[in-house]
Amino acid sequence: MAKLWTPPPTFTAGPKLRVGDVNTYARDNLAVLRERPGAIANYTDITDRPAALDALAVGWVTVPLNSERRDSGGIHNNEQSISRLTAPAESPGLYLVTGHAQLLYDAPGPGVGAFRTIGIRANGDHLLALDNTFRTLTATQGQTVAVLALLSPREYVELVTFHDSNNKVVVCNSGDPLSPELRMQFLCEVRPSSTAPTWKGLKTWADDEVLTHGDLNDQLRDNPSFLRYRPMAMLAEIATQAITSGSWNTLNLGTTLAQNGIWNGTANQLTVPAGAGGLYLIAGHGDLNGATGGTVRRLGILHSSGNRILVKSFPGFGAEAAYPKWAVARLFRLAAGDTLKLQMFQDSGGNVPTENGNTLVGLAACWMAP
Amino acid sequence: MTAWPGAKTLHVTDEALHTDLNTFVRDALDNLYNAPQVQVKRVANQSITQNTGTNVIWTDEIEDPYGFHAVNAENLVVPAGMAGLYVIGYCLEVQASATASEYHSWLTVNDDFSIAEDETPGTGDDSAMTVCTVWPLAAGDFVNVQVLHDHSAARNLLAVADYSPRLAMVWVAP
Numbered sequence: 001m002a003k004l005w006t007p008p009p010t011f012t013a014g015p016k017l018r019v020g021d022v023n024t025y026a027r028d029n030l031a032v033l034r035e036r037p038g039a040i041a042n043y044t045d046i047t048d049r050p051a052a053l054d055a056l057a058v059g060w061v062t063v064p065l066n067s068e069r070r071d072s073g074g075i076h077n078n079e080q081s082i083s084r085l086t087a088p089a090e091s092p093g094l095y096l097v098t099g100h101a102q103l104l105y106d107a108p109g110p111g112v113g114a115f116r117t118i119g120i121r122a123n124g125d126h127l128l129a130l131d132n133t134f135r136t137l138t139a140t141q142g143q144t145v146a147v148l149a150l151l152s153p154r155e156y157v158e159l160v161t162f163h164d165s166n167n168k169v170v171v172c173n174s175g176d177p178l179s180p181e182l183r184m185q186f187l188c189e190v191r192p193s194s195t196a197p198t199w200k201g202l203k204t205w206a207d208d209e210v211l212t213h214g215d216l217n218d219q220l221r222d223n224p225s226f227l228r229y230r231p232m233a234m235l236a237e238i239a240t241q242a243i244t245s246g247s248w249n250t251l252n253l254g255t256t257l258a259q260n261g262i263w264n265g266t267a268n269q270l271t272v273p274a275g276a277g278g279l280y281l282i283a284g285h286g287d288l289n290g291a292t293g294g295t296v297r298r299l300g301i302l303h304s305s306g307n308r309i310l311v312k313s314f315p316g317f318g319a320e321a322a323y324p325k326w327a328v329a330r331l332f333r334l335a336a337g338d339t340l341k342l343q344m345f346q347d348s349g350g351n352v353p354t355e356n357g358n359t360l361v362g363l364a365a366c367w368m369a370p
Numbered sequence: 371m372t373a374w375p376g377a378k379t380l381h382v383t384d385e386a387l388h389t390d391l392n393t394f395v396r397d398a399l400d401n402l403y404n405a406p407q408v409q410v411k412r413v414a415n416q417s418i419t420q421n422t423g424t425n426v427i428w429t430d431e432i433e434d435p436y437g438f439h440a441v442n443a444e445n446l447v448v449p450a451g452m453a454g455l456y457v458i459g460y461c462l463e464v465q466a467s468a469t470a471s472e473y474h475s476w477l478t479v480n481d482d483f484s485i486a487e488d489e490t491p492g493t494g495d496d497s498a499m500t501v502c503t504v505w506p507l508a509a510g511d512f513v514n515v516q517v518l519h520d521h522s523a524a525r526n527l528l529a530v531a532d533y534s535p536r537l538a539m540v541w542v543a544p
Contacts, residue, residue: 022391027377030398034374036543038455038504070455070506072543096457098503100486133490142474142487146459146502178485185455185504185542199403202396205388223399279407279540281457283502295494307532310461313490313498329502330459331409331538333433368457368540369405 004090005032005189005228008221011213025220033227037073037091038185041065042178062121063101063159063180075184083158085184087151093189094232094258094366096281096329097128098146099159102179116141117162117325120182123155127357129285129327132162133314142179146329148283148364150190150234150258157184187281187366191229191260198275199226199370231276232366233263241361242351243288243344248300251286251342251354251361263365270340270365277336279369283329284310284342285362287355290323294347299326301363304339323355331368340365371436372400373451374544406452408438409538415526416535418464418517423476426462426515426527426535438539445512446539453509455543458485459502460515462535463528466496467521473497474518480511496528504542513539 008025043064062083068076073088087095103116117132129147149157159182191197200218205211235253243249256264261273284301297314309332314324334340342363346352354361375397409432418424425444438446448456464473471491476484488499497519507513515537519525528534 022395026391026395026398030395030402031377033402034398034544038543040504040506096502096504098486100503142476142489144486144488144501144503178483183504185457187542202400202403204396205391207388209388219395219399223403227399227402279409279538281502281540298495298498303532305532309532310500311463311498311533312500313463313495328461328500330461330500330533330536331407331457331502331540332532333409368542369407370403 005029008224010221011216022220025224029224033224035072036186037075037088039071039073039075039085040069040181040183041071041076041085042067042069042181060160060162063161063182065159065180065182073186084156085158085182086154086156089153091186091189092151092153094187095149095151096146096185096187097149097157098144098183100144100179100181101159101161102142103161103163116143118143118145119160119162120145120147120149120327121158121160122149122151124158127160128157130287130325131327132323132325145327146283147285147327148234148281148329148366157182188230188232188260189228190258197226197229197231197260198222229260230367231261231273231278232364233259233261233270234362234364235264235270236360236362238356238360240353240356242353243346244351245294245349246347248302248343248345250302251344253342253361253363266339268341270363272334272336272338274336276367277334278367280332280334280365281329281368282310282332282340282365283327283363285327286342286344287325287357288323288344288346289353289355291346291348291350291352292322293349296345296347297322297324298345299324299328300343300345302341302343308343334365371404371406371452372397374398374401405541406436406449407538407540408434408436408446409536410434410439410446411536412527412529414529417524418519418527419524420519420521423516423518426517426537428537444514446514446537447512448507448509450509452541453507454541455504455506456539457502457504457542458513458539459500460535460537461498461500461533462515462517463496463498463530463533464517464519465525465528466494467519467525468494470519470521472518472520473499475499475501476516477501477503478514478516479505479507481514498534
């Protein structure tokens with residue numbers, strides 16, 4: 001079971017520090033910070049994966065997960081609702097969720113039923129992110145989808161697949177690469193206030209040194225709070241947007257889903273707050289509507305340096321329209337003041353709208369290390 | 371990064387409080403804050419022979435304060451004392467082909483099995499692929515990235531600032 005975080009108080013001069021306080025705000029809270037809940041679940045015994053394939057009907061199918069590679073926090077239940085990874089009641093907040101599957105392209109051939117999609121769905125009805133590919137030959141197709149997800153207590157995610165073949169498409173149960181697997185890891189909690197957490201540095205105490213409330217606030221309140229409510233932000237956009245042909249378009253991101261610190265001071269971008277520089281996990285996702293023409297469909301994340309730091313392409317379409325869906329993430333160092341924008345590129349020759357729908361269009365970042 | 375000191379229950383009669391505070395507060399916070407991390411890249415193209423799974427050779431270290439990588443090595447190796455769950459991700463781009471049907475890349479552990487992959491049919495555009503996931507690693511375990519394509523001749527793994535190719539990992543939990 002996940003352990004319970006106790007929000008530290010503000011220590012003041014006068015009342016004596018109790019040993020119990022140190023046990024709660026040092027021993028217990030630091031243990032909570034270290035043992036962040038996470039799970040890796042898959043289908044069939046991971047030590048004995050059969051070569052047999054499981055057929056999936058046309059349309060959306062939830063992938064069952066009846067085996068666990070790892071589960072700290074009671075996130076997966078092999079016996080009930082086996083497809084779900086559930087956020088523990090004690091650990092609401094931001095999770096990295098990644099899904100992996102090999103889908104077999106089935107007859108009758110290219111140009112008909114060529115799309116293979118995997119996705120992360122929340123609470124049985126809300127798609128968080130999708131990744132699809134366009135297949136031109138009969139073969140297995142390996143895919144990965146990654147998203148930063150905000151989950152309230154007991155909310156859950158599932159791995160889902162979609163195909164449009166005229167026949168059944170199978171999900172491979174394979175040991176290399178591992179298919180299917182759903183992986184989920186708690187990163188941080190959303191802070192109740194907009195006050196940015198601040199790291200105060202480490203203190204070394206000397207023998208007989210007087211304990212001051214200032215030191216206790218820094219080391220038992222502020223530093224653990226920084227790690228619990230680490231700098232992060234999530235932006236999204238509900239309304240669709242026309243992507244013009246032949247150049248990178250910056251996407252609107254008009255909705256702030258969450259932020260620890262103030263990241264949304266400038267529209268349609270994330271701006272790293274002062275004091276929040278470090279190694280970040282950055283994720284972006286979006287869907288583009290169907291269109292033929294051209295050879296390029298791309299999702300990118302633009303950094304304030306002028307370089308894109310992440311690009312995912314969707315090549316290979318032709319007569320059949322491309323309906324690209326991307327959900328990507330990477331680690332990258334950001335400094336205070338750096339900015340991130342989400343972009344798309346297409347060369348169909350005309351405007352193509354985004355498909356916002358359930359998955360919205362989204363950009364997120366979470367501090368991982370200094 | 372300081373090794374995790376474990377947890378201690380303090381009692382009213384405990385002496386040497388400063389020692390306990392330094393161990394169970396300072397050192398514990400240091401362990402949690404300074405998570406082991408590494409980022410590597412290439413600044414020049416790497417030729418990928420057709421129909422041959424090829425490990426990416428990482429020629430440059432963006433940062434490697436904990437010693438995961440040896441310059442020009444293919445692998446990131448978990449140092450002693452740094453076992454745990456890692457967030458791992460790569461991004462890369464392979465030169466386009468008008469005739470290829472498959473561009474494929476994998477994140478592999480111990481040259482033994484792959485934990486995530488990305489694949490595109492090729493043709494037309496340069497193929498930009500990426501994965502990001504979490505995986506438990508023991509000290510001595512290593513990860514690398516393989517690339518495959520089926521163009522009729524070699525294709526370049528393209529060096530593009532700031533996303534190709536890149537590999538990074540950071541510790542998140544024990």
